[in-house]
Amino acid sequence: MTTSQPRLAFVGRGSQLFPIILVNALLTIITFGLYYPWAKAKKLQFMYSQTTLADHPFTFTGTGIEMFKGFVRAFVLLIGIIATAGYLQYNQITNFGILLVYGALLCLFPFAIHGGYKYRMAKTLWKGIRFGYTGDITELLKIYFTGIFLSIITFGIYSPWFVINLRTYLIGNIKFGDAKFAYKGNGGELFGIIVGGYLLTIFTLGIYFPWWQKKLFAYYINNVSLSKGEKTIQLKSTVSVGSLFVLFITNFFLIAFTFGLAYAWVVVRSMKYVAEHIELEGDYSSLEELVQTQTDYDNATGDDMADLLDLGLIV
Amino acid sequence: MWIAAYLDKGEKLFYIPSTTGALYINGVNLQNMNEPIAFYNGAISASTQVQIELVNNQLCLYDEDYNDNNGIAFPLSQCRYVLVGADAFVYLDATSTRYIILPEHHALHAEVMTAIQSQQKGFSHKLLQQKWPVLLGVLFGLLVFIYFLFTAALPSIAMKLITVNQEIKLGKTFYEDFTANQYIDGSSTELLQSFADELHLSEQYPIKISVVDDTLVNAFAFPGGRIVVYKGIIRQLQNPQEMIALLAHETSHVNQRHTLRAILSQLSFSFMFSFFTNGIDGMAKGVINNASQLYSLHYSRSLEREADEKGMELMLKNHVNPIGMKWLMEELKRQETALPESIAFLSTHPLTEERLKNAAAFAQEKTVNARPLSSQMLASWHELKKIAEENVELRIGNREWRDESGELRMEE
Numbered sequence: 001m002t003t004s005q006p007r008l009a010f011v012g013r014g015s016q017l018f019p020i021i022l023v024n025a026l027l028t029i030i031t032f033g034l035y036y037p038w039a040k041a042k043k044l045q046f047m048y049s050q051t052t053l054a055d056h057p058f059t060f061t062g063t064g065i066e067m068f069k070g071f072v073r074a075f076v077l078l079i080g081i082i083a084t085a086g087y088l089q090y091n092q093i094t095n096f097g098i099l100l101v102y103g104a105l106l107c108l109f110p111f112a113i114h115g116g117y118k119y120r121m122a123k124t125l126w127k128g129i130r131f132g133y134t135g136d137i138t139e140l141l142k143i144y145f146t147g148i149f150l151s152i153i154t155f156g157i158y159s160p161w162f163v164i165n166l167r168t169y170l171i172g173n174i175k176f177g178d179a180k181f182a183y184k185g186n187g188g189e190l191f192g193i194i195v196g197g198y199l200l201t202i203f204t205l206g207i208y209f210p211w212w213q214k215k216l217f218a219y220y221i222n223n224v225s226l227s228k229g230e231k232t233i234q235l236k237s238t239v240s241v242g243s244l245f246v247l248f249i250t251n252f253f254l255i256a257f258t259f260g261l262a263y264a265w266v267v268v269r270s271m272k273y274v275a276e277h278i279e280l281e282g283d284y285s286s287l288e289e290l291v292q293t294q295t296d297y298d299n300a301t302g303d304d305m306a307d308l309l310d311l312g313l314i315v
Numbered sequence: 316m317w318i319a320a321y322l323d324k325g326e327k328l329f330y331i332p333s334t335t336g337a338l339y340i341n342g343v344n345l346q347n348m349n350e351p352i353a354f355y356n357g358a359i360s361a362s363t364q365v366q367i368e369l370v371n372n373q374l375c376l377y378d379e380d381y382n383d384n385n386g387i388a389f390p391l392s393q394c395r396y397v398l399v400g401a402d403a404f405v406y407l408d409a410t411s412t413r414y415i416i417l418p419e420h421h422a423l424h425a426e427v428m429t430a431i432q433s434q435q436k437g438f439s440h441k442l443l444q445q446k447w448p449v450l451l452g453v454l455f456g457l458l459v460f461i462y463f464l465f466t467a468a469l470p471s472i473a474m475k476l477i478t479v480n481q482e483i484k485l486g487k488t489f490y491e492d493f494t495a496n497q498y499i500d501g502s503s504t505e506l507l508q509s510f511a512d513e514l515h516l517s518e519q520y521p522i523k524i525s526v527v528d529d530t531l532v533n534a535f536a537f538p539g540g541r542i543v544v545y546k547g548i549i550r551q552l553q554n555p556q557e558m559i560a561l562l563a564h565e566t567s568h569v570n571q572r573h574t575l576r577a578i579l580s581q582l583s584f585s586f587m588f589s590f591f592t593n594g595i596d597g598m599a600k601g602v603i604n605n606a607s608q609l610y611s612l613h614y615s616r617s618l619e620r621e622a623d624e625k626g627m628e629l630m631l632k633n634h635v636n637p638i639g640m641k642w643l644m645e646e647l648k649r650q651e652t653a654l655p656e657s658i659a660f661l662s663t664h665p666l667t668e669e670r671l672k673n674a675a676a677f678a679q680e681k682t683v684n685a686r687p688l689s690s691q692m693l694a695s696w697h698e699l700k701k702i703a704e705e706n707v708e709l710r711i712g713n714r715e716w717r718d719e720s721g722e723l724r725m726e727e
Contacts, residue, residue, distance in 0.1 A: 011399055019445070020443065022451060022454055023443055023450060027442075030457065049397040056399075061411045125411055125412065126360075128358075130412070287360060289359070289361065290360035291358070291359050292412070
């Protein structure tokens with residue numbers, strides 16, 4: 001069976017997203033915020049369903065009730081830690097207590113990432129085939145605490161290597177049916193891009209900034225691949241500085257001249273831009289031969305904890 | 316429920332109890348020949364071809380040969396669809412792993428979508444079917460409602476719940492908070508207090524006055540009877556009637572519980588504002604930040620008008636000519652043009668032409684039974700003025716002012 005090169009696209013329109021945002025806002029207000037998990041589910045379901053690969057939409061199967069339960073659990077956990085801190089301070093158990101509480105808070109981040117990935121991936125489908133995250137929490141904790149320790153004692157110099165280790169582990173454990181993602185980058189290169197971009201941005205009085213952002217995006221995307229057996233698909237960024245600049249400027253004016261009402265259109269334009277500037281190269285016939293291997297996972301605690309900690313799941 | 320019968324030559328005949336009463340012979344729908352479509356089975360990412368039929372609120376799938384053993388029925392209540400372009404991706408169960416693609420030109424394209432839509436329940440679905448201008452209107456209406464709830468309804472309820480004694484205590488707390496970093500002039504305070512004690516200002520509230528040693532032209536009231544007068548405003552007032560008008564105006568804010576109302580609506584508003592901008596923890600911060608700025612409260616125009624009117628009534632009750640209110644306004648207006656930045660009083664009590672006119676009309680309409688001020692009051696007033704004028708080098712060129720008898724005078 002011959003197939004044409006599969007394309008990523010975002011086919012949604014602002015006029016579709018706008019009513020969803022309005023209804024979400026309405027219901028969130030009249031329920032004093034309790035509707036938020038359902039609102040989040042509605043928005044994610046729409047965004048996924050309008051993102052297509054080879055003209056087939058992705059599906060987000062997470063539900064409001066799952067995310068509500070997750071939110072309650074995450075909230076209770078966070079409040080529990082804060083209350084413990086308050087209790088220890090009140091009883092003047094300072095040194096050990098503070099250490100304990102900071103330790104617990106620091107642990108929340110890897111747990112949030114781990115749980116968030118498990119939930120998001122299990123709820124992401126394409127052509128009926130689930131994604132999945134098969135990472136191990138003890139491995140992630142090792143990478144995380146080693147990374148933090150080395151970043152601190154090197155005054156941050158180690159952090160690009162830390163980021164690469166995290167990415168490699170997280171992306172390397174994402175499955176798509178029986179296919180497997182991989183990230184292949186190294187800390188030295190990322191360090192070069194970050195330091196070089198930083199210095200050039202300063203020397204050029206900010207003019208270099210869009211080039212720097214383009215490079216960072218490309219370093220992320222271009223190192224991601226998906227393999228099934230011998231067949232490998234490589235992602236490739238086609239972002240150009242000019243088009244990125246035009247997108248930023250037009251989005252800025254759209255928001256400014258409509259007092260924010262054009263937010264839905266700005267989201268859609270940005271999604272379209274990102275989707276249309278990632279290309280798939282290689283032996284993409286594997287996309288036709290994926291087999292369901294990943295199981296469903298309903299616990300959204302990590303996902304909601306990441307929300308509460310204001311933590312993006314993209315490292 | 317499938318009924319099968321065999322015809323002579325071994326051909327199979329199905330009758331399916333469908334809404335359309337479709338009749339199949341040898342797997343072919345005689346009334347509606349459906350085009351085969353792609354079915355993804357949730358096990359692999361490749362599709363097989365199926366034919367579909369809507370039967371009894373179920374979506375039935377058959378393989379191309381219409382082999383009766385291979386028919387699968389999916390309840391429509393579990394189905395949902397997504398439009399990509401004009402093609403409908405119909406997910407067949409809650410896991411969304413199994414789906415079919417209904418192309419736009421398919422005979423059942425519209426019918427399946429309508430059937431699924433009619434099964435969808437829930438408030439958000441109903442809302443989503445509205446046009447966006449309607450939704451935007453409803454959202455706007457809701458925000459306006461919440462605005463009024465927080466700025467008018469909630470403060471009114473709170474006003475009813477807070478007793479006079481609680482209000483006095485509350486005012487004392489605010490006052491102590493305020494004076495923590497202000498210098499109170501003891502002797503001026505004593506003089507102005509004895510000046511005010513000669514008047515009957517309030518039935519419910521103990522009126523306690525403090526004079527702040529500051530050149531700012533300002534005066535304001537806390538809830539529960541505490542009134543703060545700045546030395547700067549004493550310096551600008553030219554006769555005791557104007558001071559009585561000022562005290563009567565501020566006392567009226569207290570008597571009418573304007574200060575309490577303003578505090579409550581300001582708190583309530585900042586509460587609402589921070590909730591929308593920062594969520595729960597922002598609300599607490601908003602309340603704390605605003606508590607420290609209570610002395611710059613703004614009253615609405617109607618509250619100012621009421622305070623003027625009630626103030627002039629108080630003046631009448633005390634046998635003082637209410638024309639003093641008009642003089643006070645004129646005096647402050649003159650200062651406004653000369654020293655705009657120091658007249659803080661006017662920024663919190665905006666002086667409009669309307670207020671001036673009302674004050675003049677009030678003074679004209681009422682028959683005034685004015686008595687001369689007691690010698691004690693006059694003595695306090697002169698002493699107060701003397702202290703206020705001390706160390707003052709600031710003089711404003713030629714200007715006119717009224718003396719104690721109300722005569723208009725011109726300063727050299």
